[in-house]
Amino acid sequence: MVKADTSTIRLTEYSHGAGCGCKISPKVLDVILQSKLSIAPDKNLLVGNQSKDDAAVYDLGNGQAVISTTDFFMPIVDDPFTFGRIAATNAISDIYAMGGTPIMAIAILGWPINQLSAEVAQQVVDGGRQACADAGIPLAGGHSIDSPEPIFGLAVTGTVAIKHLKQNNKASAGCNLYLTKPLGVGILSTAQKKQLLQPEHDGLAADIMCQLNTVGNKLATLSQVTALTDVTGFGLLGHLIEVCEGSNVNAEITLDDIPVIPEAKQYQALGAIPGGTHRNFESYGHKAAALNQSAIEILCDPQTSGGLLVAVIPDGEAEFLSLMKEQGFTLTPIGKLLERAPKQHSQQPSQPYVTVI
Template identity: 60%
Template sequence: MEDIKLTQYSHGAGCGCKISPAILDKILHSSVPSAVDPLLLVGNDKRDDAAVFDLGNGTGLISTTDFFMPIVDDPYDFGRIASANAISDVYAMGGKPIMAIAILGWPIDKLPAEVAQKVLEGARSICAAAGITLAGGHSIDCPEPVFGLSVNGLVDIKNLKQNSTGTAGCRLYLTKAIGVGILSTAQKRGILLPEDAAIALKSMTTLNKLGEIFGKLDSVKAMTDVTGFGLLGHLAEMCEGSGLSAVIEFDKVPVIKSLPQYLEQNCYPGGSQRNWNSYGHKISNLTDLQRFVLSDPQTSGGLLVAVAPDGVDEFERLLEENGLTQSHLTSLGYLEDRNPEYIIRVI
């Protein structure tokens, strides 16, 4: 088992496997009218992180699912990363996770069952850290290894956060540094330094528990997590849903420090180019460095939070109290009235 490298059995990795925003638009387009459910507070029309159903008692049921192919070679770590990534969608809505169900696709003719067992053990460890049970699941024989979770959560409807409710003037914050897509590509090429592998693993297995706390803040106007579409893609969804534009101050974006040395070796995931092809026409002119960093597909990425100006001091104190470093305590940009030329302007 120690000789098995999971990433050799899949054509993609992590959230970099996500279908591009442009193709996803075509898939989701439908001429069939959908039934209107007044109890469905957030549905597929919102492009948000999870669906939310009104339980009728002031509480919303959050429901989400997320799965992908291995982004690391170690099966236990793969289970941890995939689980943290899936649970993040509940936190991104300001909610509290309550239960998870496993989704497993496994090439039983290529990989032993014992390896899949390690994946599930990793998942259970993250579920335990989130205070929930891995209560069941479904598995199939599949050409490539696939794993993820379906997760349910609860939220007081008054605390529900969406990616489409930003307001002009909100400052933008990101709770994890950008770059795990580039580092995972370096791993597949065999050039990733051990210290950078440790940085990426810690980032991807850290739960976004702060989202449940942010949900209780009136000053947090919009929230989402940054995953496969990169920072630009998920911020563009926030802007379009809110009818706004955004300005990013590139030197204030939290970035894994070693990224430039990998980019100098032309090390970046294919998902970056697919992302840029989907939304690059909505973005101001960028340097190559800015483009590769800001469109880098993240796996189990951080929370992107839009905070009203009068709540910035309280929000930054909260970040500091929860151990975030200086690079996360500084706003990376702001939302503004819709710019007719660009959805996002990078300065």
């Protein structure tokens, strides 16, 4: 087994992709998830694959439900501890995005044991352990394999009162849209991988990715929040289109109102665009109104441990904004949801789900 000085390891050199940008494209994933098996649905499964939501939810029969999710990926940063922390934070986020409370996690580790030492893997797992501790849950176990590239993530279990369950397909027309973290993580991570990142920008993306979306648990109690999801590998455009498709609404968003990490724009100009951006546009671009290249690069930028996308009824907006301010957020709307007109005939062209102004 190779021994290495963990202080000089550049984990991103050992993987072909980074973070949630490693995701299989939605277009391909739809094919993979098709099944010819005739299996009766479980009446207690409240949320499964059908709604493309953030986690599975199972009714326990007592007003409570268990939430189950998993997420893992290849290194998005070079530092092992930070990689583990980001991967774990990202996985735990799916529980918060359903309005739930995480209760425990188990680790998923793939490691090229003949290329990277066990000591480096230990730091990755410790990063995951730290994120779990920050969320107030134990890292209770896990599973590991020898793999060609380093992979780390969690399977996370949570709970939610069914009356407070939040989903991505319950949005209603008239809602305003909010985003709790800025976009641009994919661009900064690609700049790092290409060794374009200036020293003063090192850690910018990591600081954002290590922020837990704990506020999702608090949003669960607000009836004016009609839909909730986290923005990750499919970019803002992809996750917003999933909200619109599932809820049968359209969205109009204002590009200048969407929060973007300011430093990401200079690396966008240098061409630090993740491969996942192009895959996201191939999968979702035809469902949006025409976009210029710059807008595509921002809206389809794959986020890792991204923020929450929240749909809020205007009448209850003041209470929502007050709660968010208490939690340290100062937010302005990025757009709104609109009625979707029904098709008059089968030959009528489909309306775009998302229009950017």
